[in-house]
Every structure is written in C-alpha cells, then in structure tokens.
Amino acid sequence: MNTLLRRSATLAVAGAALALSLTACQGAEDDNSASAATTSATPAAAGGKADGASDTTDATDSAGSAGAKDSSGSAASAASGGSAGSTGGQAAASTPVCTAGDVTITAASQDGPPYTHLVLTAKNTSRHSCRLPGFPHVQLLESHKQDVPAVAKSKPATPVVLAAGDPAYALLKVSDGGVDEDNEPVSAFSVMLEGDSTVIAVTAPGKDGIAADPAKALTGYWTPELRNGADDF
Incomplete structure (x- = not known):
C-alpha cells in the first residue's frame, strides 16, 4: 500500500x-x-x-x-x-520739358536757295536731359504780336529728347523772297518754348539783319536733325 x-x-x-x-x-x-x-x-x-x-x-x-x-x-x-x-515714348514722357534756362537758341541763314529760311538751333546747355516738345513760338516784329504758324507735316514721329549738349533744329520761313512783299527789317525776334512763357531774344543773322514778312512766315517743329526741303513751306 x-x-x-x-x-x-x-x-x-x-x-x-x-x-x-x-x-x-x-x-x-x-x-x-x-x-x-x-x-x-x-x-x-x-x-x-x-x-x-x-x-x-x-x-x-x-x-x-x-x-x-x-x-x-x-x-x-x-x-x-x-x-x-x-517704349521710347514712355521714357520721353518721364523726361522733364526743356525750359528757357536749359537751352540756348541761335539763328543762322540757311545755305542755298530759296534764301528765305532761317535755321533755329536749340542747344541743351544744362547738365541734364530734357524734352523739347512742339515748335518754337516765334514773333518777328513788335508790331505783329501773333505767333508764326507751324507746319504740321514737319512734326517728328517721336518726341525730341536732348541729352546735355545736344542740339535740336527748326526751320523758320521769314518771307517768300519777292521784291513786292511787305517786308520789314528784323535785327532780333522773340522765341518761346512750348510750355514756358519766358521770352528768349534771338539775334537775326547778318550785319543788317533779315527782311521778314509776318504774313508769309511759317515755322517747322523742333527736330533732332536738319529738315531737308526747306522750300516745302
């Protein structure tokens, strides 16, 4: 057990x-x-x-x-x-307009026929670029206070912008060159720029000045180059 x-x-x-x-x-x-x-x-x-x-x-x-x-x-x-x-237009629009203090304007007889036109030169004498719009507002005689009319076809395609020292030109027709015209001797005349009311006195070329008929006078627009065919107007 x-x-x-x-x-x-x-x-x-x-x-x-x-x-x-x-x-x-x-x-x-x-x-x-x-x-x-x-x-x-x-x-x-x-x-x-x-x-x-x-x-x-x-x-x-x-x-x-x-x-x-x-x-x-x-x-x-x-x-x-x-x-x-x-564009050039936009760049020109931002450039200040030339004033009477920016430029020096001189007048010279145009070479060759028709011997009735002057070349106006506006030289930028400032130290900056400026835009020269429109045409010169010219009055040839004290007794004739109306601006010389501008010829529209002479207007440049693009705005005229002058760098410091650069010139622009405008042709000025002072008469038709006829002996029977109502011409008057002019030794100096006045020019105003577009947008500036300052009167610039410009000496007429030649020892005896020029013979001008305000009724026949015409001016071209400011351009960067001399315009050919002055007898077109």
Whole structure:
C-alpha cells in the first residue's frame, strides 16, 4: 500500500516536471518565434520608412524644382514683358520739358536757295536731359504780336529728347523772297518754348539783319536733325 502511494507521488512529481518542461519549451519557442518575427519585420518596416522618406523627399525636390523653374520662368517672362513694354515714348514722357534756362537758341541763314529760311538751333546747355516738345513760338516784329504758324507735316514721329549738349533744329520761313512783299527789317525776334512763357531774344543773322514778312512766315517743329526741303513751306 505504501509502495503504491510512493509510486503515485513519484509519477505526479514527474508529470509536473514534464509539464513545466513542456511549458518552458513552448515559451522558448514562442519567444524565438516572436523574436524572429520582430527581426524579420524590422528591416521591412525600416525599408518601408526609408522608401517612404525617399519618395517624400523626391516629391518635395521635384515640386521645389518645378516651383523654382516656374517661378524663374514667370520672373523671366515678366522681365521680358516689362522690357518689351518699355517704349521710347514712355521714357520721353518721364523726361522733364526743356525750359528757357536749359537751352540756348541761335539763328543762322540757311545755305542755298530759296534764301528765305532761317535755321533755329536749340542747344541743351544744362547738365541734364530734357524734352523739347512742339515748335518754337516765334514773333518777328513788335508790331505783329501773333505767333508764326507751324507746319504740321514737319512734326517728328517721336518726341525730341536732348541729352546735355545736344542740339535740336527748326526751320523758320521769314518771307517768300519777292521784291513786292511787305517786308520789314528784323535785327532780333522773340522765341518761346512750348510750355514756358519766358521770352528768349534771338539775334537775326547778318550785319543788317533779315527782311521778314509776318504774313508769309511759317515755322517747322523742333527736330533732332536738319529738315531737308526747306522750300516745302
């Protein structure tokens, strides 16, 4: 009887030990499996993260490059458009108008026939550029206070802008050259610039001055070059 009990107890102890051993083995296998799963999952996750970061960086770089390219392209287009939009007329409009204090006006007889025209020269004697619009407002005689009419076809296509030291010219017809005209001797006459009421006294060329008929007189517009064909008016 006692022998049977001892054997049963021994079997019970052996069974318990076996159960603990099996549990330990199972736990070790589970730990190994979990470790293996973790080990195999880590590179994949790391690789996925690296790939994702790479994709994000590439996308950002691409977007940044595209943005920079578009920005520089737009800037270039704007610059190009601005440059194309800048015209001589706009530049001239921002240049101050010449005043009597900016220019010196002289008169000379025109070479060659018809011997009835003077060349007026307005030289920019200031230290800055200025715009010389319109035509000279000329009065030849004190007794004739009307301005000499201007010839529209002599108007230049673009505004006349004079840099410091540059001249502009205008032709002035003083008579038709006929002996039966009502001419009067003129030793000096007055000129006013467009937009300036200052009277500029201009000495007539020649020792005895000129013979002028205000009724026949005409003037051309200021131009940067001498106008050919003075006898056109």
